[in-house]
Amino acid sequence: MTKPIIAAATAISMLASLPAAAADTPHYEVVEFDAxxxxxxxxxxxxxxxxxxxxxxxxxxxxxxxxxxxxxxxxxxxxxxxxxxxxxxxxxxxxxxxxxxxxxxxxxxxxxxxxxxxxxxxxxxxxxxxxxxxxxxxxxxxxxxxxxxxxxxxxxxxxxxxNLVWLDGGDVTFLPASDGSGAQTAFLWADRETGERGSLLRLPGGSSSRIETGAGTLRAVVTSGGIRYTNPQTTAEVALGAGSYFGSMGNAVHTISCDAEDDCLLYIRTSAAFTVAE
Missing domain, CATH: 2.60.120.10 (Jelly Rolls)
Structure with missing residues (x-):
């Protein structure tokens, strides 16, 4: 279920057929809104x-x-x-x-x-x-x-x-400690059977953050603001506006800079544990 991507993400749907060593390699995908x-x-x-x-x-x-x-x-x-x-x-x-x-x-x-x-x-x-x-x-x-x-x-x-309830690093451990001006999250849904869950992640304007995931899948959609995005398999930063998407499978790292004067918001659907670092 992907569109044009950056890095070797087309293999995500084929992981079951990959050798064990290859399956341990994280796979990334990126879709710019214009694409x-x-x-x-x-x-x-x-x-x-x-x-x-x-x-x-x-x-x-x-x-x-x-x-x-x-x-x-x-x-x-x-x-x-x-x-x-x-x-x-x-x-x-x-x-x-x-x-x-x-x-x-x-x-x-x-x-x-x-x-x-x-x-x-x-x-x-x-x-x-x-x-x-x-x-x-x-x-x-x-x-x-x-x-x-x-x-x-x-x-x-x-x-x-x-009516969203926003939590920061003082409330949840996967966000950096904050005085209230840093990254925040709002929980939306969770599936006890699959372990998947959805939330919004709010990043302050002008900030830089790193999302690190454990084993599993992470899918993120930019819902507000504009970000500059990289991962270990990209060769340059990619500008992602509202409606753009990035994702990964496996232990992965996503680096994000919020270009907006106001906050940047991401919707995140994940089955993987993740942390956000500034």
Whole structure:
């Protein structure tokens, strides 16, 4: 589920077939926002469909994936369901996702929501530029009519950016000790069975940080600000704006400089233990 990458990341999906020594080598992948290939999120609606582009994985296949979705100003979908549950992070504009009869709840950038499989809902957007990061734990991602609605036992979650709870190095051990002006995190979800979890990482403007991971997978999407990025397999820094992606498998190191005057925010999905150092 990847796009153009830097370093030898195309082998990630082939690790099972690699010799043991090769499998111990970390693999990296990077997707710049400008390299995302866009298509219709729901091909059946043609030009009326939001545009979507994969960052990692392939949303048309039966595995996990993460992708961007762009909505035109004033977009409003008809009621519908999806065959799989998804999570969303607002990157730009304002997005409403709720039951067809619900009053609009406009989620601003850095807000988080989930949409359970089978639940009838509508999605709308307002803003000159509206974009969200969406991820699923299995695919394919399909849009289906409300008549096929079902209850899978899950309930939707809408967390406005203003309701996020931010923790720093005084609260969690994987962030550097801080006086409150350093790196911070907000926990979003966790899967006890797989050990995977999702969170937001906030880095101060002008700061430099290093993310070091243990064995496992880390996937990160820039949701706000602009960063300069390197890893041990890159030959030069790469500028990654909002909507860009980087990831790794195995013990890895990601070096990040936050170019923004304000904070830089990353959404991180990981099965690996990681630490952030300044």
């Amino acid at each position: 995302v290939e866009w298509g219709a999120l729901n091909p059946a609606r043609g030009d009326a469909s939001p545009r979507a582009g994969d960052l990692w994985g392939d949303r048309a296949r039966d595995k996990a994936s993460g992708f961007l979705v762009r909505f035109d100003e004033g977009f409003s979908s008809p009621p519908h369901i999806h065959n799989v549950t998804y999570r969303g992070i607002v990157i730009g504009g304002k997005i409403h996702n709720d039951d067809p009869e619900a009053a609009p709840l406009w989620l601003s950038p850095s807000s988080f929501w989930t949409q359970p499989a089978g639940e009838d809902h509508v999605t709308a957007a307002r803003g000159a530029f509206n974009m969200a990061y969406i991820e699923i734990d299995s695919g394919p991602y399909l849009v289906q009519p409300s008549a096929e609605a079902f209850d899978n036992g899950e309930r939707p979650i809408n967390v406005a950016a203003s």
